Amino acid sequence: MIKTILITGLDGSGKSTLFSKLEAKNLNHVALISVLHTDIASISDSSSLKKPIELLNEMSEEADKDNSDSLKAMALFSAMILFHKLVAEKTTLETKIIICERHPLIDTFVYAQYYLPRLNSGNTDLEKLMYYNTKYETLFSFVLEQLPIENKDLGAYTIYKFIKEFFVKKTAPDAETESIFKTNVPDKIFFLKAPVKILMERISCRKVIEAHEKTSILSGLEATYDNLFKTIAKNNDTTIKNIEASSFESLDNFYSELIKEIKN
Incomplete structure (x- = not known):
């Protein structure tokens, strides 16, 4: 049985840095899944995921650039829906451990609590949604194939x-959400925890600062993670x-201890 380990945490907590070090280690029995920041070069040209992942990366960048809550929410959700496909793509007969940065049954619920009030406020910009639909049609069609929805037109x-409708009634993983995302709760979760003040200092050095990367919002997200855990x-x-x-x-x-654990 393959063991799944999640490394998660608030923005600026060090997830990407740890993943870079793990990638450099090149452990054959470990599959690394970073669905929100997938290196397109790591996807085979013949894979059905190639184009959707390429569009997903582009959509995430556009959402950050335009500060669009609706596009960011759809990008995050789409990434999590594709998670099980990426796992299948990255695992081999040698794989004994999956280490992921973000997970559909954990981080999706936390960020849904941030995005839902914003999606529910004001009128839906249908013209903007149709623009997104045209630009990212291949991605959305691929995502909709994974969902148990009758009308996908x-x-x-x-x-x-x-x-908007699903996450109003879901605040934690259950059998239905496991079915939707086609995965199970991780065997082990490591939450990288640091004072929000330190996280904000790290975030301030980035070229692009996302809409939720504010002191008050990060504090709220941390509380949501704590309650979810x-x-x-x-x-x-789950540990x-x-x-x-x-x-x-x-x-x-932590990296040194993690390497010892996954090598055993």
Whole structure:
């Protein structure tokens, strides 16, 4: 049985840095899944995921650039729907461990609590959604193939509507969400934890700062993660551990311990 480990945390907590180091390690028995930032070069040219992942990367960049809540929410949801496909793409007969940065049954629920109030406020810009549908039609069609929805003709609008309706009633993983995302809750979760002030200092050095990367919002997201982990610990056989991520030394120590664990 393949073991799944999730490394997650708020923006600026060090996830990408850890993943870069793990990639450099090139462990054959470990599959690394970073669905929000997939290196298109790592996808085979013959793969059915090639074009959707390429469009997903482009859509995420456009959402950040335009500060579009609707496009960002659809990009995040689409990435999580494609998660199981990417896992199938990246795993081999040698794979014993999957390590992922973000997971459909964890991070989707946290960020849904941020995006839902924004999607539900004001009128839906149908013209803008149709523009997105035309530009990213191949991606949306691929995503809709994975969803148990009868009417899929409206593409982007169908996905937008599904997000608004589905996550109003879902705040934690259950049998239905496992079926939707075609995956299970991770066996182990490492949450990289650091004071929001430190996270904001790191984020301020980036070229692009996302709409949710503000002190008050990150504090709220952290509280949502904490509540979600309590529910998951109660309902699942999952090991959840907070990792001190306030300093690069702490992250290096965690990396060393992680390497020991996954090599055994």
